[in-house]
Amino acid sequence: MVHKFGEEQGAPQRGNMDTGEGPGHVSVLLKEAIDFLAVRRGGTYIDATVGSGGHSYEIAKRLGAPGHLIGLDKDPQALEVARRRLQAPAELAGDWPQITLIQGSFSQVATRFEPNSADGLLADLGLSSMQLRDAARGFSFQAEGPLDMRMDPHGELTADQVVNRLDERTLADVIYEFGEERRSRRIARAIVRSRPIRTTAQLAEVISAAARPMKGERIHPATRTFQAIRIFVNRELDDLKALLAEDAAPRVLRPGGRLVVISFHSLEDRIVKDALRDGARAGIYRLLTKKPVTAGEQEIASNPRSRSAKLRAAERV
Secondary structure, three states: OEEEEOHHHOOOOOOOOOOOOOOOOOOOOHHHHHHHHOOOOOOEEEEOOOOOOHHHHHHHHHHOOOOEEEEEEOOHHHHHHHHHHOOOOHHHOOOOOEEEEEEOOHHHHHHHOOOOOEEEEEEEOOOOHHHHHOHHHOOOOOOOOEOOOOOOOOOOOOHHHHHHHOOHHHHHHHHHHHHOOOOHHHHHHHHHHOOOOOEHHHHHHHHHHHOOOOOOOOOOOOHHHHHHHHHHHHOHHHHHHHHHOOOOHHHHEEEEEEEEEEEOOHHHHHHHHHHHHHHHHOOOEEEOOOOOEOOOHHHHHHOHHHHHOEEEEEEEO
16 A cells, blocks of 8 residues: 655644644654754655654655655554645645655565665654554553554454464463563463453453562563564564665665664664674664664653663664
8 A cells, every 4th residue: 555645735733743643642762863864855765664654754844845755664554644644734835755655564675665765764663652552453451452463454463363372382482582571481371371361451460460560670560471472473573684684774775874773672672783783894884873872851751652762873884
């Protein structure tokens, strides 16, 4: 599914207004991401996780009419929100870039785009608040919903299948590897004994009973297990590795093009760090961030979700 639209579409919802993700939605590390992208007027930029379009809107404002912004997302619902948000504002109606929105995974950049075709590529790996708040999507344990967790609603694997069909040992391995949960075997045993489990609330209750909060632990006992199942269902780490492979993002970027990645947990950040470091050693990248950029106190206070965000950036040599 591809949407192309421009100045004739009228004014979008602006800034951090509600665009379908809910009141006050704010893109994490927005200023930092745009600064590191160093958007060139008239260039071509790929937002590999367009979401509700917060980062994309700021890129589009800087591109102008000669430019081209391409947004990717697995989630068709997110693309519809982005489509509305990325309509040309009245004051820029004559100077708005071509915008193309594509449903698909950023793991496909190597096959979707020509070599040396982009001046910048941004990937914000976080789960959107729109997805978390929609109980029917099954991402959150804070509301009753089906065990789904698919970013692409047409994906074959669901959380229900993971929870109710995997053998105990495999389930424990998934929880440990993708959730970094030390109590994975205890949790997996409790899940298998409680089958069938049909809702997010039921799963959270089973996990909480099996793994009560440890002393000093600030997160819900189900947090890491839900993260693990979501990552496994959506092949998130495999997709990230595919995006960062030498024949993908580095190949698509023009010399001088910028790659900016925002991650939200250590598994992602480790993959990004290693890929950029190895690329720099191979003469592919010039590192722009020796250490990850994190949110300041003011952003964390207004948007607690930004607390775990880490931004890394590099320039194609």
